[in-house]
Amino acid sequence: MENSKIILNKLTAIESLLEATNQTKPLTLPEAAKFLNLSQSHLYKLTSERKIPHFKPSG
Numbered sequence: 001m002e003n004s005k006i007i008l009n010k011l012t013a014i015e016s017l018l019e020a021t022n023q024t025k026p027l028t029l030p031e032a033a034k035f036l037n038l039s040q041s042h043l044y045k046l047t048s049e050r051k052i053p054h055f056k057p058s059g
Contacts, residue, residue: 026057 033040047054 026055 027035029040029043033043036043038046043052046052
């Protein structure tokens with residue numbers, strides 16, 4: 001019975017993390033550069049060389 005409580009608690013924690021992840025908006029270029037501690041021009045270069053995943057939202 002104790003194992004069931006442990007598993008339930010861990011599942012609840014995982015659900016909370018997934019919900020938080022799904023609500024995160026994509027970073028802008030300045031935000032991503034600051035987060036990665038890179039210059040914006042270097043980040044542009046990495047994306048143009050397809051060395052890091054990225055996307056440009058439409059609209």
